[in-house]
């Protein structure tokens with residue numbers, strides 16, 4: 001079966017080993033041989049943002065950080081190789097491959113799979129027109145040759161992915177450490193600011209700090225645990241949880257998309273920063289905010305592999321960990337755009353909602369579906385605001401309303417930060433992909449305003465977005481939230 005849908009998928013991803021693909025390949029002995037040979041592998045309250053320092057300020061004094069479980073499982077090494085040094089990407093290049101349509105239409109095995117299995121590729125983003133993939137140093141020549149033979153021009157987006165990663169880290173340290181000597185105001189106990197990406201501990205400390213400061217309107221939930229024993233935390237902001245319309249916001253489903261948890265944390269800060277001055281459409285809502293849906297994967301991406309996408313659950317394949325949580329929800333789970341192979345970056349898991357993170361979110365939201373008016377999930381990259389469906393090539397019946405609200409948000413962003421975001425239905429721009437959290441929420445709970453947001457950028461830095469772009473990107477996220485909240489009145 002030939003289909004370009006297999007190669008287009010949500011969320012900057014990745015491989016396309018859909019069931020259909022696997023079924024097709026298994027029918028051909030030569031392709032089975034090929035696969036076998038190549039597979040390896042957060043009242044005008046005192047919350048304040050110091051403009052000069054871009055530093056979140058509170059007066060709560062110093063608290064000892066409480067959260068530090070790396071692992072609470074017995075066999076630590078099974079989940080985290082403490083002896084392993086972080087994966088390096090020296091000499092790895094980031095390519096944008098053009099003219100992929102012909103190849104996709106004429107070949108059984110998806111291009112992404114070939115690049116992954118045969119040329120050490122890591123697919124960053126795929127859509128109808130191009131494929132962004134990083135290729136390790138020792139495969140550059142052979143991969144280029146293969147692409148040339150198949151008339152697919154390569155545009156080098158970056159010469160050295162490790163330099164991107166090192167520069168990102170260095171900029172974060174510089175932007176943060178330059179303040180240390182001249183600090184006069186007490187900084188927050190959590191250390192939250194938006195000049196660098198933070199570890200889970202800091203993000204959770206910030207959530208506890210907010211809850212402690214505004215106990216009358218905030219409630220902090222632990223809605224479950226991960227396979228490595230980390231809490232799944234959600235903060236509720238509401239003056240009237242019983243009656244107000246609800247809006248859910250999450251981030252960090254995919255580990256390497258660091259600007260997503262940063263943006264959702266900023267949204268939490270921004271909502272509360274001048275709460276008593278907020279318009280009614282903000283104040284008279286119940287907000288559920290989950291900055292990191294995939295804490296194990298997020299920490300793994302910070303410590304071991306900057307390009308990690310999935311969670312960290314072990315699989316039947318001893319070398320391969322993790323399920324793509326945004327392919328694990330019970331909606332079109334067996335359809336296109338996900339993989340049945342545990343080693344794939346888009347592995348959907350052994351059954352719908354097989355993962356603890358998925359189960360926790362499903363259970364929490366299902367219990368609160370009454371009056372749930374919006375589900376907003378933040379990813380990166382691509383600068384898109386998309387709405388259902390993704391699991392099939394049709395639009396929801398009120399697509400015109402979703403498109404209109406998205407258009408407004410996109411226009412407001414362009415005015416404010418001069419960045420172009422595109423508003424569209426998901427399957428048209430990212431292709432068919434089942435198992436997404438957005439589709440699930442719409443289909444299972446009937447939530448009207450469902451959007452997936454792909455934050456900055458459009459491919460220059462990709463996932464490795466420099467920390468000096470966090471604040472503006474997060475502002476773009478807040479504009480989207482504000483616009484949707486205004487639409488729900």
Ligand SMILES: [Zn+2]
Pocket residue numbers: 011012253254257326379380
């Ligand atoms: Zn994503």
